[in-house]
Amino acid sequence: MLTLKIKNDAHIIAERSHQTQTYLALKDYTYQAGDVIELAITSFPAFVWIQVDEAIEPSLVYMTNATWEYPVIFDDLLRLAYSPKIFTGKKHYLRAWLPTREELATRRNLARNAHDQKEDSQAYPHASANVETRNDSTFFARNAIDGVLANEDHGPYPYQSWGINQRKDAEITIDFGREVILDQLALVLRGDYPHDSYWTQVTVEFSGGQTLDLATTNQLDQQFFEIEPIQTTFVKLKDLIKNEDESPFPALTQIEAYGVEVTKD
16 A cells, blocks of 8 residues: 655644555645654565656666655745745645566666755655765755756756765665666766866675776766676675866766665465
8 A cells, every 4th residue: 555645743734545556646735844744654675666757767666665755845944955846835745556476577777856855854765975065955865866867067957966965985885775687887977167176987896795997088978887787785885086186176977876675485
């Protein structure tokens, strides 16, 4: 059973349940401060498609708790990393649905989650880092897995990125919340040149302790790296070696991790 709900403290504004897919449609409601979107599932852990707003693309997440919450974003500084259309107006459409077996069996980018939040919400994948420039939402780790590839500028949407505040020991981790099998990685480095610099080498660490060094360039497109299939619960980028140029600002626009789910016997 899937249950979508909009609540404000103990007050339920809207609610709908269904076995395999549910939605909320509001035609005359303006979101209020304190509103929270909640998705509840009766059996977990489970894969669920979720879309809390028309301006955020659907995300296939792995829920490890019975409930998942997404606070409606009102703070102007937090909203900078999202489309200005999110949670606006009086008409809203939210939905949640179960994936098919074919979708789960398909090779895909397992790192993508446009609904990731700064803190771990128990819906994976989740990005976290040991530094985020000025605690500014346009430089949060979550931006690196939101699916937005625009990288020829920096700052507010659609140019949000993971910014490292010039930290030489900066690290970012993508936690999948379960074992997955990866066979390819892709990086999109932020390329607002000459404001930006870039990394010439990035070390990838996996949950089993294995590491892999990737040689990166200043190209604007995705940089793909084939890897031997590896089973892991996370990927971590660390030991980021900056190019020797005048700019102190390398940054990551997107990390993609391609592979498949671990099949159960």
